[in-house]
Each structure stands twice: as structure tokens, then as C-alpha cells.
Amino acid sequence: MKAYLSFLKLRLNVGLQYRFAAIAGILTQFFFGVMYLFIYEAYYRANISIGMEWQALVSYLWLNQIFFYLTYFNLIDGDIYDSIVTGQVSYELVRPLSVYWLWYVKLLAKKIAGAALRFLPVLVVAMLLPSKYALQAPVSVAAFLLFLVTLFLGVILSICIGMIIYGFMFYTTSSRGLFSIYTAIADFLAGGTIPIVFMPPLLQKICYALPFRLTIDLPFRLYVGNISVEEGVVSVVKQVVWIAITMVLGLVLMKHSQKKLVVQGG
Amino acid sequence: MGLYLKSIWMDMKCELEYKLSFVFTMVASALSTLFTLLGTIILLRKFGSVDGWTISEVMLVTGIAVFGHVVTEMFGRGLDHFYKQVKSGLLDRILVRPRSITLQVLCSDFQASKIGRLLEAIVILIYGIATVNVEWSFYKILVLIMMVGGSAILFFSILLLKASFSFWTIEGMEFMNILSDGGRDLASYPISIYQKWFANIFTYVIPFGCVNYFPLLYLLGKGNAPFWYGLTPLVTLLFLVISFGVWKVGLASYQSTGS
Amino acid sequence: MSATYGPNGAGKSTTTKIMCGILNPTSGECIINGKVPYKQRKDYVKDIGVVFGQRSQLWWDVPPDDSFYLLRDIYKIPKSNFEETREMLIEKLNIGEIVNVPTRQLSLGQRMRCEIAASLIHMPKILFLDEPTIGLDAVSKITVRKFIKELNEQYGTTVLLTTHDMQDIEALTNRIILIGKGKLLYDGALTDVRKKYSSKSNETSSIDEVIAKMYTDMKIE
Numbered sequence: 001m002k003a004y005l006s007f008l009k010l011r012l013n014v015g016l017q018y019r020f021a022a023i024a025g026i027l028t029q030f031f032f033g034v035m036y037l038f039i040y041e042a043y044y045r046a047n048i049s050i051g052m053e054w055q056a057l058v059s060y061l062w063l064n065q066i067f068f069y070l071t072y073f074n075l076i077d078g079d080i081y082d083s084i085v086t087g088q089v090s091y092e093l094v095r096p097l098s099v100y101w102l103w104y105v106k107l108l109a110k111k112i113a114g115a116a117l118r119f120l121p122v123l124v125v126a127m128l129l130p131s132k133y134a135l136q137a138p139v140s141v142a143a144f145l146l147f148l149v150t151l152f153l154g155v156i157l158s159i160c161i162g163m164i165i166y167g168f169m170f171y172t173t174s175s176r177g178l179f180s181i182y183t184a185i186a187d188f189l190a191g192g193t194i195p196i197v198f199m200p201p202l203l204q205k206i207c208y209a210l211p212f213r214l215t216i217d218l219p220f221r222l223y224v225g226n227i228s229v230e231e232g233v234v235s236v237v238k239q240v241v242w243i244a245i246t247m248v249l250g251l252v253l254m255k256h257s258q259k260k261l262v263v264q265g266g
Numbered sequence: 267m268g269l270y271l272k273s274i275w276m277d278m279k280c281e282l283e284y285k286l287s288f289v290f291t292m293v294a295s296a297l298s299t300l301f302t303l304l305g306t307i308i309l310l311r312k313f314g315s316v317d318g319w320t321i322s323e324v325m326l327v328t329g330i331a332v333f334g335h336v337v338t339e340m341f342g343r344g345l346d347h348f349y350k351q352v353k354s355g356l357l358d359r360i361l362v363r364p365r366s367i368t369l370q371v372l373c374s375d376f377q378a379s380k381i382g383r384l385l386e387a388i389v390i391l392i393y394g395i396a397t398v399n400v401e402w403s404f405y406k407i408l409v410l411i412m413m414v415g416g417s418a419i420l421f422f423s424i425l426l427l428k429a430s431f432s433f434w435t436i437e438g439m440e441f442m443n444i445l446s447d448g449g450r451d452l453a454s455y456p457i458s459i460y461q462k463w464f465a466n467i468f469t470y471v472i473p474f475g476c477v478n479y480f481p482l483l484y485l486l487g488k489g490n491a492p493f494w495y496g497l498t499p500l501v502t503l504l505f506l507v508i509s510f511g512v513w514k515v516g517l518a519s520y521q522s523t524g525s
Numbered sequence: 526m527s528a529t530y531g532p533n534g535a536g537k538s539t540t541t542k543i544m545c546g547i548l549n550p551t552s553g554e555c556i557i558n559g560k561v562p563y564k565q566r567k568d569y570v571k572d573i574g575v576v577f578g579q580r581s582q583l584w585w586d587v588p589p590d591d592s593f594y595l596l597r598d599i600y601k602i603p604k605s606n607f608e609e610t611r612e613m614l615i616e617k618l619n620i621g622e623i624v625n626v627p628t629r630q631l632s633l634g635q636r637m638r639c640e641i642a643a644s645l646i647h648m649p650k651i652l653f654l655d656e657p658t659i660g661l662d663a664v665s666k667i668t669v670r671k672f673i674k675e676l677n678e679q680y681g682t683t684v685l686l687t688t689h690d691m692q693d694i695e696a697l698t699n700r701i702i703l704i705g706k707g708k709l710l711y712d713g714a715l716t717d718v719r720k721k722y723s724s725k726s727n728e729t730s731s732i733d734e735v736i737a738k739m740y741t742d743m744k745i746e
Binding site: 021024025027028031032034035038039041042043045046048050177178180181183184185187188193194198199200203 | 287288289290291292293294295297298300301302304305308309311312313314315316317379439440441443444448451452455459460461464
């Protein structure tokens with residue numbers, strides 16, 4: 001356990017070094033936040049009642065930007081990717097630590113470090129904006145607590161799914177594209193492109209049947225009160241079940257694929 | 267030109283070395299646009315229109331933006347990743363070869379895998395053109411061509427600016443993506459749907475409005491748009507000249523400091 | 526054939542870059558072959574070849590031979606000249622068996638031989654070598670050195686070598702140019718340096734020791 005912790009610490013420090021990149025990242029986040037707000041504002045001018053109130057939507061969009069680094073599905077990590085492609089992974093396999101957990105911690109640390117640097121400035125600005133465009137306070141204390149729990153479990157879940165993709169990467173030699181395909185699909189089905197409530201009924205059903213929405217749609221809609229606290233509690237159970245399933249799958253796949261490791265170069 | 271075509275062939279050979287990866291990358295780049303588009307279509311169906319613009323009109327504008335963006339991504343990838351070349355010293359290699367520097371940078375990377383997204387852009391464009399309510403005339407067809415061309419020139423100029431900045435700093439390049447990737451999403455709607463100040467920036471500073479708003483007004487005959495609105499895409503040429511100037515200044519500064 | 530040598534940060538690589546036309550000097554002038562490299566860049570670089578030891582100029586995912594053909598187009602080499610040079614280089618550098626293997630699969634030594642071939646495919650009058658043997662094994666080092674020597678003797682190619690490896694210098698050249706703190710410190714025969722600085726303590730001191738001593742003497746470090 002201690003070994004994993006020191007890995008976590010190292011990665012956090014590395015992540016914190018790139019401050020300039022972080023500033024650029026914050027500005028980018030803010031820009032996209034404002035742009036989407038304006039686009040939705042133009043849609044809402046039609047005054048048609050749909051699944052989400054304007055203020056709730058604003059908060060949903062800001063939360064999506066603020067926690068982008070936590071919830072984004074693209075878990076491509078340069079080090080891990082290179083170590084698979086170059087065959088360096090065989091050295092990691094020699095170490096007395098499980099590669100699965102080692103990478104898991106690496107990815108988690110990367111997400112936390114990335115988010116820790118970026119979330120606060122965007123959050124502050126989003127709260128200070130004129131109230132029509134500002135991030136609102138959560139609807140209730142219960143909703144906020146559930147938001148925190150589901151957000152955290154959502155991150156855990158998204159890494160579990162990401163690890164399955166990494167497992168597949170052992171089978172193909174060069175597969176950055178594999179991750180991009182997964183990212184595009186997962187982001188859409190999670191409500192990252194447009195909120196799921198806007199989707200046609202059939203698409204909504206598909207989203208609800210899959211685990212992806214538990215990482216973005218669930219926590220953010222809990223926060224804005226678009227999902228009730230009761231439903232939120234049930235969803236936490238769903239999250240735990242999905243985490244268990246995907247983790248077991250990832251572990252089995254990783255174990256299996258290590259045997260057929262394709263070692264390149266060297 | 268011959269050299270450029272040969273470089274493209276070389277890059278394609280490199281990409282095809284990893285066949286499966288090529289397919290994956292192609293599908294991935296097409297998918298991400300597809301989902302963004304799907305989102306727009308869902309919203310447009312739900313709301314009926316956006317700020318008075320119909321689905322056909324938005325699709326036409328989206329097609330123009332995505333097309334311009336993907337074409338420059340395909341051919342100008344070398345500019346997009348130019349900061350890496352500066353960092354890795356590849357620029358020095360380019361400087362010791364007896365050919366134009368700009369040409370060599372463009373030759374350095376060609377992205378065949380973007381072909382999926384290109385086809386997608388063409389389909390959206392065709393859908394938009396076919397369904398939009400315009401009485402086509404020779405001049406209006408010319409305006410349409412200028413809109414598409416102007417979009418490509420604009421995105422190319424933005425990449426050139428991005429590349430130029432890497433002569434001074436190679437950090438925080440993510441910021442420039444606001445203009446390239448962000449520009450594509452932003453210009454996927456007529457610029458007038460945004461708040462005034464925002465729309466002004468993207469009309470008078472970075473002239474997206476000149477390829478997707480003023481000429482569109484003329485095409486649709488909205489608000490008695492005068493015929494010269496159809497010529498506004500030519501403003502992108504001015505933007506290109508300015509970007510090229512910045513590029514030249516950057517190159518000169520690199521050669522005198524060698525940072 | 527001459528070698529530039531100096532401690533890290535002495536300005537070797539900047540000097541080389543100016544001579545290659547990559548950088549403009551802050552002051553002073555540089556004339557090579559009657560041309561000013563950084564002013565008549567395109568015209569000048571036709572006649573030079575450059576090997577940056579730590580960076581590849583070969584296209585990574587295709588065989589070196591494909592790179593040669595693309596370089597033919599870049600330098601606009603006439604077909605007959607190109608074929609002739611290409612065959613000569615393949616034979617002399619002993620790369621016949623590897624020019625059709627994707628570059629990424631080559632070992633460092635194999636790749637370096639192909640790098641040198643790529644830099645010479647247009648038969649330049651001057652060849653700049655920046656750390657050409659860095660990281661190479663003994664056999665590759667010797668092949669590379671032998672070839673460079675031959676090139677200089679048979680084709681009269683001027684070779685400017687920048688290196689940290691004194692063995693390179695010893696094997697290749699007798700003229701050494703030493704720079705430090707932006708100043709020319711020494712330009713002359715290597716054997717003279719050797720005589721001057723090794724006789725004091727013992728006869729058999731290695732070339733590295735001799736140079737280190739020379740540095741202390743000239744107060745560079």
C-alpha cells in the first residue's frame with residue numbers, strides 16, 4: 001500500500017509542475033464554458049419547455065467544465081502508452097507490484113493533479129458571473145453530499161473502464177485510436193456532449209442501461225436537482241455494482257493479456 | 267508541388283505501416299465529429315430552430331466550418347505540431363535543406379486518417395446545400411465556394427499563427443486550440459447567435475463572421491443583405507497575409523536567438 | 526578535416542549552427558565557399574551535409590531507402606548522379622541489407638550509418654558531424670570513422686567534426702580547433718598539443734587527460 005502511495009505522491013508532484021499549461025487549460029475551459037452557454041442561450045430564446053430549467057442547465061454546463069479533468073474519459077497516459085508500445089512494460093511486470101494497481105493509481109493521481117490545479121479558478125469565475133450565467137449553489141445539502149459521493153465513485157468507475165481498454169491495448173500494437181473511439185462514444189453516452197435529458201427516449205434508455213452516465217450525468221444532475229435524492233441513493237448502488245463488474249473484468253483481462261504480451265523493439 | 271505530393275505519399279506509407287491503428291484513428295476522428303453533430307441535430311429537433319436559423323442553415327454553416335477545419339488538419343498538421351519540431355530540433359534539420367521552410371513544415375506531416383471526417387464534412391455540406399432555401403445563381407454559387415474556401419484559409423491562418431508562437435514559447439499551446447478546435451465548434455453556428463461582444467470578437471478580430479454570417483445572409487436574402495456581403499469571405503486573405511507576416515517575424519527571431 | 530572541441534557550453538554547437546545557416550551571429554561574419562550561410566540559406570545548404578548525432582533525419586516508419594529517394598527530390602539530384610552515389614554509399618557503409626528495413630527497427634549503429642548516408646546523398650562539399658559516434662558500440666564507431674576518413678581522402682569532402690569523444694578526433698584528424706567562452710583558444714596540430722601537455726608528467730597519458738590539462742592551463746574550467 002505504501003508503495004502505491006509514494007507513486008501517487010510522485011505523480012502529483014509531476015502534474016503540479018506544469019503550471020503554465022494549467023493556466024492555458026483553465027482559459028480553454030472557461031472559453032468553452034462561455035461558448036456553450038451562449039449557444040444554449042440562443043436555443044432557450046425559443047421559450048420551449050424541455051427537460052431542464054435554464055439555471056439548472058447553466059450549472060450543469062459549468063460543472064462539466066470545472067470537473068472536466070476528473071470526468072473526461074480519455075485516459076491516455078504518455079508513460080503507460082509508451083511502456084506498452086515500446087515493450088518497456090516487461091520491466092514493470094518484473095517489479096513486485098501489480099501492474100493493474102500501479103497504473104490505476106497513476107491514472108487516478110493524474111486526474112486528481114490535473115483537476116486540483118484547474119478546478120478552483122474556473123469555479124470561482126463561474127460563481128462570480130452575472131447570475132443568469134453563474135453556477136448556482138446545490139439544491140440541498142443532501143444533494144450536495146450525494147453529488148460528492150457520486151462524483152468520486154464516477155471517477156473510480158471511469159478508471160475501471162479505462163483499465164479494460166488498456167487491457168485490450170496489449171493485443172494490438174499501436175492503438176491510440178482505440179482510446180479515442182472509446183472516448184468519443186463514452187463521452188456522448190455519459191451526457192458530456194449534450195445533457196441526456198435532451199435526448200430522444202430511445203437514446204435515453206440506452207444511456208441508462210450503460211455505466212457511462214454514472215460519471216457525468218448522475219453527479220451533475222444531482223447537484224442541480226434534476227435527479228431526486230432518492231434516485232441518487234439508488235444510483236450509488238448502481239455505481240458500486242458497475243465498479244465491481246468492471247474492476248473484475250479489467251483484472252481478468254490484464255492477467256490474461258500479460259501472457260500474450262506483444263513486445264516491440266527493444 | 268511535386269515534392270509536396272511525394273511527401274504526402276511518404277506520410278501515407280508511414281501511417282499505413284500500422285494498418286489497424288490507421289483504421290482506428292480514422293474511425294475515431296469521424297466519430298467525435300459525428301457525436302458533436304448528433305448533439306446539434308438533437309437540440310435542433312427539440313427546439314425547432316436556433317435564434318431563427320433552421321436545421322438546414324445550421325448544417326450548411328457546420329459543413330463549412332468542419333470542412334475548413336479538417337482540410338487544414340489534414341494538410342497543415344505539420345504546423346499544428348510545429349512546436350514539437352522546434353523542441354526536438356527538427357526545425358534545424360529543415361533549415362539545412364535547400365527548400366522553402368514553410369513548404370517543408372507542411373510536408374512534414376500529412377494526416378490521411380482524417381479522410382473519414384472529411385467525407386463527413388462533405389456529406390453535411392451537401393445536405394445543407396440541398397435543403398437550404400436559396401435561389402441559386404452563378405454569383406451565389408461563387409459566394410458559396412468563397413465561403414468554403416475562406417473557412418479553409420481562416421483555419422490555415424490560425425494554425426500558422428499557432429506555429430509562429432512556438433518560436434517564442436512552446437508552453438501553453440493548448441490555449442491556441444481555443445481558436446482551432448474551439449473555432450470549429452463556434453463557427454458551427456451563424457456567428458449572430460452569440461452575445462454581441464463575443465460575436466464581434468469573432469467577426470472583427472478573427473473573421474469567422476465573414477465566412478459564415480454575412481455571406482449567408484446574402485445567400486438567404488435575409489434582411490435585404492447587399493450583394494457585397496457575398497464578398498466578405500475575401501477578408502480571410504488579409505488574415506492569411508497577417509499570419510504569414512507573424513510567421514516570418516517568428517522565424518527571423520528564432521534564427522537570431524536560437525532558443 | 527578538422528575537429529571543434531570544447532567543454533559543454535563553450536559555443537561549439539552554436540558555431541556549428543551558424544556555419545550551417547541555422548542561426549544568425551550576433552556580430553561578426555561567416556563566409557564559407559564564398560557564401561554567407563544565414564543570408565543565402567537555400568543556395569548555401571545545397572553544398573553541405575549535416576549529421577546531428579542525437580536526432581534522426583530518416584523517416585521513422587519507412588525504410589531508409591525511401592528516405593533517400595525523398596531526399597533526392599528535396600535536393601533535386603539528377604537521376605544518374607543519385608543512383609551512383611546511392612550505390613557507393615550503400616557499399617561503403619555496408620548498409621545493403623538494412624536499407625529496406627523500417628528505420629524504427631534498426632539498431633543505433635545501423636541507423637547512424639544510414640543517417641550518414643542520408644546526409645551525403647547529394648554529395649555535399651562540406652560535411653558537418655555533430656557527435657556522430659555518441660552511443661555507438663565499438664564496431665560501429667570504427668566503421669563510421671573509417672568511412673569518414675575515406676570520404677575525405679577520396680572525394681576531398683571537407684569534414685567539420687564536433688565531438689566530446691577524443692578518440693574520434695584522434696582517429697580522424699590532426700587539426701584541432703579549441704574554443705571556450707566564445708573565444709578561439711587553439712588552432713593547430715593535435716600532436717603538438719600532445720607533446721606540450723603530456724611530456725610534463727608522463728609520456729603515456731591518455732588523450733582525455735591531455736585535454737583536461739590543457740583546459741586547466743588555459744583556465745577554461
